[in-house]
Amino acid sequence: MAIITVENLVKKFDNLTAVNNISFEVEEGTIFGFLGPNGAGKTTTINILCTLLSPTSGRTFIAGHDCMKEPAEVRKSIGIVFQDTTLDKDLTAYENLIFHAYLYNVPKNERQERVYDVLRFVDLFDRKNDLVKKFSGGMKRRLEVARGLIHRPSVLFLDEPTLGLDPQSRANLWEFIKELPEKHHVTIFMTTHYMEEAEVCDRIAIIDNGKIIAMGSPAELKMTVGGDIVYIRTTDNVKTQEEIKRLFGFDVSEKGEELYMTCLMGDTCIPEMIRTIGEGVLSVRLQRPTLNDVFLKLTGKAIREEEASEGDNVKEHVRAYRRRQ
Amino acid sequence: MEFNAIYVIVAREFKKFIRERSRLISTIARPLLWLFIVGTGMSRLVSPDTGVPYIQFIFPGILGMTILFSSIFSSISIIWDKEFGFMKEILVAPVSRFSIVIGKALSGTVVSTIQAVIILALFPFIGFKLGILQIIWVILISAALSFCLSAFGIVLATFYESYESFSVIMNFIIMPMFFLSGAMYPIKLLPDILNLISKINPLTYGIDAMKHVLFQFKTGTMSPDFLFIIDIAVIIGTSVLFVIVAGKLFERKK
Numbered sequence: 246m247a248i249i250t251v252e253n254l255v256k257k258f259d260n261l262t263a264v265n266n267i268s269f270e271v272e273e274g275t276i277f278g279f280l281g282p283n284g285a286g287k288t289t290t291i292n293i294l295c296t297l298l299s300p301t302s303g304r305t306f307i308a309g310h311d312c313m314k315e316p317a318e319v320r321k322s323i324g325i326v327f328q329d330t331t332l333d334k335d336l337t338a339y340e341n342l343i344f345h346a347y348l349y350n351v352p353k354n355e356r357q358e359r360v361y362d363v364l365r366f367v368d369l370f371d372r373k374n375d376l377v378k379k380f381s382g383g384m385k386r387r388l389e390v391a392r393g394l395i396h397r398p399s400v401l402f403l404d405e406p407t408l409g410l411d412p413q414s415r416a417n418l419w420e421f422i423k424e425l426p427e428k429h430h431v432t433i434f435m436t437t438h439y440m441e442e443a444e445v446c447d448r449i450a451i452i453d454n455g456k457i458i459a460m461g462s463p464a465e466l467k468m469t470v471g472g473d474i475v476y477i478r479t480t481d482n483v484k485t486q487e488e489i490k491r492l493f494g495f496d497v498s499e500k501g502e503e504l505y506m507t508c509l510m511g512d513t514c515i516p517e518m519i520r521t522i523g524e525g526v527l528s529v530r531l532q533r534p535t536l537n538d539v540f541l542k543l544t545g546k547a548i549r550e551e552e553a554s555e556g557d558n559v560k561e562h563v564r565a566y567r568r569r570q
Numbered sequence: 571m572e573f574n575a576i577y578v579i580v581a582r583e584f585k586k587f588i589r590e591r592s593r594l595i596s597t598i599a600r601p602l603l604w605l606f607i608v609g610t611g612m613s614r615l616v617s618p619d620t621g622v623p624y625i626q627f628i629f630p631g632i633l634g635m636t637i638l639f640s641s642i643f644s645s646i647s648i649i650w651d652k653e654f655g656f657m658k659e660i661l662v663a664p665v666s667r668f669s670i671v672i673g674k675a676l677s678g679t680v681v682s683t684i685q686a687v688i689i690l691a692l693f694p695f696i697g698f699k700l701g702i703l704q705i706i707w708v709i710l711i712s713a714a715l716s717f718c719l720s721a722f723g724i725v726l727a728t729f730y731e732s733y734e735s736f737s738v739i740m741n742f743i744i745m746p747m748f749f750l751s752g753a754m755y756p757i758k759l760l761p762d763i764l765n766l767i768s769k770i771n772p773l774t775y776g777i778d779a780m781k782h783v784l785f786q787f788k789t790g791t792m793s794p795d796f797l798f799i800i801d802i803a804v805i806i807g808t809s810v811l812f813v814i815v816a817g818k819l820f821e822r823k824k
Contacts (some may be wrong), residue, residue: 336586
């Protein structure tokens with residue numbers, strides 16, 4: 246059953262189209278990833294789903310409720326971890342969570358227990374009486390995930406949950422996120438521009454310039470790249486290049502001292518190639534396609550190249566737009 | 571009405587207020603400076619036969635000032651909450667915008683009334699003899715005025731996205747409101763244009779109501795400017811107006 250439905254969603258800020266006619270569905274109990282570079286329209290889409298923004302056109306439903314017509318119902322069924330922290334740093338971890346429990350009308354006799362439960366889940370129970378300003382980035386993010394679960398939402402939104410965290414905290418956070426659908430009966434809707442992190446998703450939509458350019462499971466998407474990439478270095482690259490082309494029919498290119506080509510089953514291809522070329526082989530390596538390659542293939546650019554430039558421009562534009570309103 | 575939400579918004583503000591000693595000290599220090607330094611200095615200039623010693627005359631004004639600063643500061647914290655993201659946590663919750671505004675206005679009411687009571691406790695030092703009924707009235711008026719100005723502060727806060735705008739609010743709104751409120755001089759002595767501006771300032775009516783309670787005389791230069799019932803009606807009326815406007819401003823999505 247689809248728990249999130251988005252139909253022909255469009256959002257314009259003046260002459261900038263942040264979201265350009267996207268449609269998709271998210272199945273209950275899955276992890277759905279929304280991938281794309283900064284400024285692609287991910288946060289705008291989340292803000293519309295969270296009822297913080299009105300769309301220019303199109304419709305969105307969460308757990309059967311229309312985000313425009315029944316915002317209160319939608320808000321009850323969602324939890325959100327925003328890109329920038331939304332904790333009150335001058336309150337303790339416990340106070341931040343109990344604030345949330347009151348705000349979401351958690352029954353009086355359950356408030357404390359639920360807060361304790363989620364604190365234990367993210368390993369912060371021992372720190373419950375510490376002020377949040379003393380927490381590290383990773384701890385704050387975990388606390389926010391915990392907070393988002395207190396009112397038992399059907400959907401938990403995670404907007405760039407690992408942004409700004411060190412690799413260890415990132416790995417640690419993913420351990421918690423992976424367990425969420427099963428342990429807390431919640432559907433995860435996450436955005437990220439770290440392609441490798443999207444591997445945990447059951448389904449992924451890749452968005453660029455406000456449009457969804459591909460959708461599927463990580464494995465399906467990687468198949469579209471056309472298989473593995475084999476790199477080979479030999480004593481005579483020119484001769485090898487010709488030989489491989491002639492015998493295997495691969496399109497071989499040269500990059501630095503290496504030759505590389507795409508083949509469907511790289512691991513079985515390599516032994517054959519070595520047998521054919523014989524003595525001249527110096528090194529061989531195999532690269533499995535990553536989601537980054539998928540993005541590269543679809544858009545002709547790597548996802549991080551334009552991170553700073555274009556993405557920030559869009560953010561500036563949206564800020565300026567809001568100030569004028 | 572979402573009482574849980576309103577309660578917790580007020581509880582948060584109260585907790586932070588108690589924790590931030592420096593904020594409490596600085597908001598208490600300002601009225602003390604005005605009362606004892608400016609008040610004492612000005613007493614030498616003001617003729618003693620106006621019916622009331624100058625330091626007593628400005629006492630309602632100083633109470634009004636305490637409430638003005640504390641209420642606006644409390645509401646302006648919304649800008650901080652926006653800047654640091656906490657506002658989003660409140661805005662995505664299943665809570666009506668009105669409850670948020672009421673909660674924020676009551677937060678300001680609680681902290682401002684506490685500060686006003688602290689200043690009020692100084693009355694014996696400046697020669698006042700107040701009965702219990704007078705004290706209760708002043709506290710009630712303080713609470714009503716605090717709510718009104720906190721709601722006004724929320725309206726202000728919805729127009730600003732970052733705290734850089736703070737000095738603008740300070741210099742162009744708070745200070746003129748204070749100077750044109752009858753706190754330091756009776757508004758009946760002001761030229762027409764300034765007198766008119768004073769009359770659209772809700773703080774004027776709050777201070778005027780306190781003058782009614784604190785001063786025994788009803789005529790003369792230093793006497794109250796409006797009827798007590800009008801003072802109260804204006805405070806309540808503008809409170810309702812500000813809450814409605816703030817609620818509407820909070821509602822709009824961009």
